[in-house]
Amino acid sequence: MKTKSRQNLRPRLDESLIADLPPFAKLSREAISDILKQATSRRHDAGTAIFEEGREADRFYMLLDGYIRVVRITPDGEQVIAHHIPAGQLFGIAVALGRDTYPATAMTATESLSLSWPSSLWNEFVDTHIGFGAQAMKTVGGRMGEINNRMVEMATQQVEQRIANAVLRLINQTGHKVDSGIEINFPITRQDLSEMTGTTLHTVSRVLSSWEKLGYIKSGRKRIVVTDPHQLVMLCAGKN
């Protein structure tokens, strides 16, 4: 408790900032400070790309603050939001998958703060810092599981259920409690939701409006509060 002094162009790096994050939790103090010395920190405005799909994956990243959306562009130029990444997670770890280019674009959903390291350091990190590689695999595994689930959803469920699933995922991963329910932590538009669920913003708008009338959610411009998560769970289950 302290150390919250100055706000800088180049934010000062403090061990306590990352010491508790999963990938580093098991590491010794000097290991952490060693890692920090090699890190570059950057602040990103909301709605900007940290790296782009197809570019050479010269660095890997750790999100210190904010939210990232991982975006892919289809051949016909449509955006698809693959998933969101909350603070405290590694991303852009193409090097861990043996790739030399990024498979997707990382856009900031909010103003964000990142650390990054040259990809060349990855292997060194993995075998000199025990637990680092294991944690990285865990997050990769988790994301693959998510993508699996979503593929099934896309193929089997109807739009209202897919939207319900998307919203539930958002409040689980990036939700924050307010008195009326659970609010999604970053600005999110109907367009965004449509890009996650493979529909149109109009359909999303109509569905959300109907949920609002039913009292499941409360929504405003770029914000959604889920007041009755259970009802959304029911919708996904299919029982109506």
Next chain:
DNA sequence: ACATTAATTATGT
């Protein structure tokens, strides 16, 4: 069951 088109309104800088 959902997309598309289009017109209208609300909201944030």
Next chain:
DNA sequence: ACATAATTAATGT
């Protein structure tokens, strides 16, 4: 005042 977001109805596949 302007741009961006959201709603709503009508029409199409």
